[in-house]
Amino acid sequence: MSDTPTPEWIAVDWGTTHLRAFAMRDATVLARSVSQDGMGRLDRTGFEPALMALVGPWLSAGPVPVIACGMVGSRQGWVEAPYREVPCVPLDPTLTPAPVTGDLAVHVLGGLSQRRPADVMRGEETQIAGFLALNPGWDGVLCLPGTHTKWVHLSAGEVVSFQTFMTGEIFALLSGHSVLRHSLTTDGFDAEAFDTAVSDAMGHPERFAAKLFSLRAGHLLHGTQDAAIRGALSGVLIGAELAAARHYWLGQNIAILGMGDQAQAYQRALRPQGIEAMLVDTERATLAGLTAAYRTQKERA
Amino acid sequence: MSDTPTPEWIAVDWGTTHLRAFAMRDATVLARSVSQDGMGRLDRTGFEPALMALVGPWLSAGPVPVIACGMVGSRQGWVEAPYREVPCVPLDPTLTPAPVTGDLAVHVLGGLSQRRPADVMRGEETQIAGFLALNPGWDGVLCLPGTHTKWVHLSAGEVVSFQTFMTGEIFALLSGHSVLRHSLTTDGFDAEAFDTAVSDAMGHPERFAAKLFSLRAGHLLHGTQDAAIRGALSGVLIGAELAAARHYWLGQNIAILGMGDQAQAYQRALRPQGIEAMLVDTERATLAGLTAAYRTQKERA
DSSP: OTTSOOOSEEEEEEOSSOEEEEEEETTEEEEEEEESOOGGGOOGGGHHHHHHHHHGGGOOSSOEEEEEESGGGSTTSSSOOOOEESSBOSSOSSOEEOOOOSSEEEEEOOOEEETTTTEEESSHHHHHHHHHHHSTTOOEEEEEOSTTEEEEEEETTEEEEEEEEOHHHHHHHHHHHSGGGGGOOSOOOOHHHHHHHHHHHHHOGGGHHHHHHHHHHHHHHHOOOHHHHHHHHHHHHHHHHHHHTHHHHTTOOEEEEOOSHHHHHHHHHHGGGTOOOEEEOHHHHHHHHHHHHHHHHHHHO | OTTSOOOSEEEEEEOSSOEEEEEEETTEEEEEEEESOOGGGOOGGGHHHHHHHHHGGGOOSSOEEEEEESGGGSTTSSSOOOOEESSBOSSOSSOEEOOOOSSEEEEEOOOEEETTTTEEESSHHHHHHHHHHHSTTOOEEEEEOSTTEEEEEEETTEEEEEEEEOHHHHHHHHHHHSGGGGGOOSOOOOHHHHHHHHHHHHHOGGGHHHHHHHHHHHHHHHOOOHHHHHHHHHHHHHHHHHHHSHHHHTTOOEEEEOOSHHHHHHHHHHGGGTOOOEEEOHHHHHHHHHHHHHHHHHHHO
16 A cells, blocks of 8 residues: 555545545546445544544645545534435535544535435435436436435436335345245345246235245245245345336336346346346446545635 | 142143243143243253243143144244144144153144245144134134234134235334334334324335335434334334235134234224224133143043
């Protein structure tokens, strides 16, 4: 790390479970570093040391601007960066400074809120801003899979509305902590079981709690394989979500933020509905959003 | 306990988390005892000592018959008591003896299975048998709320079909381990929020994962009270279950096994559908089922 040139600025993606820092020259990544010092394990005095532990080696003399997004700006975070209410542009025009004693000048981006139905996001707004920076003029619907998957309607550079689904968190709780964990002891993902479950759940989403137990019973009675159960569990939850999010994706131009298993599962589930969604690299979008915020901040200074 | 007369037999309700033993004279309870030695924390050699710890003080000389139901008869239990496939009578006609070295003669009741949709029960079949013993000739649908709620169609003394919903387990995971736990730090249950959520979920069950996150956002944005969130969480899950279990309860004679909060929530949710379900004491039903099994066993001996 001693070879890293002093960065012009530092981009920070600071979520509940992870802290990711990037030494930047304008939009170019010079170095990157990650730790598990997420917002969830820090009290207010812990943020500055956690950040310094990562970026200290990049600093030589004088303050370096830091632009951070994510849960770091929540009420339990380093400093509360207020929500802005949609419809609005995704990028926070007034960054919130964090209380720093040392050599950093940290600014935190605020999230978005929606009055009815009540909804919030933190971090995703920066990914959305980055996606728009990379795809100027794009109109359509973004799907951001995650612990709390978000569907976001974009038009004319603004977030018009959005809706969050707890699908990812429910999947993690059921596969790791429910009676189904006994039927998920080996790896694997059966795509055919996924497809069938998506289709069944889109037709009868109300049956999810029965279908879930039926997977366990199928394991006990018919020896259903773990991979089929994992595929079906994912399919039941994503299928029910698609049934509820129909007004978001039906007849729309769709992009999915993510390239991993979860993003591919959404892409696969949408295909029988005649939708070929584009997959977008999340880190690239996050950095593009933070870069846009940094440039705005720099122009203003 | 030294005053307890030697029982004629011992009734045992042995689930995943608890072991409950009853010193019996025919259908009369002489004494009761409970421990946390559920099936979930015992290996095969642990069952006999766990039982003796509870019932030892009741024994004087000679073997006493023990009739046990529940997860004690599962593959991971003391001895595997096979499932019988519905349609069939709820009471196992061929009890499975457990391997005992000491002074007890332990017999375990088997559960019920259903081929399609795949489903199983263990313990509930004894409650159902007891309910039928207490209400001879009853036809209709039993709802057995629990970690895994069961809907059971009874006709002419037989279990015709049944369906299990993971509703109780999902409620426990979401309220104790998801992001919603931060909005459920105080007690209370808002019945009006429950009613609204049941009605919404019956109309749009597919929205559950969005509705759940909306509860969290409502807490952050509008300060929704914990009691309203708990009521709505319960209502979302029970409402979706009722939407899926419609073919069980619609136009049927319904009894709910249970008298506690969860049973009352199901009773309340069914009321706007024009159904006044009877609540039945679970322990009374369990003991009536075990007593029926004991009498059959005794006649045969």
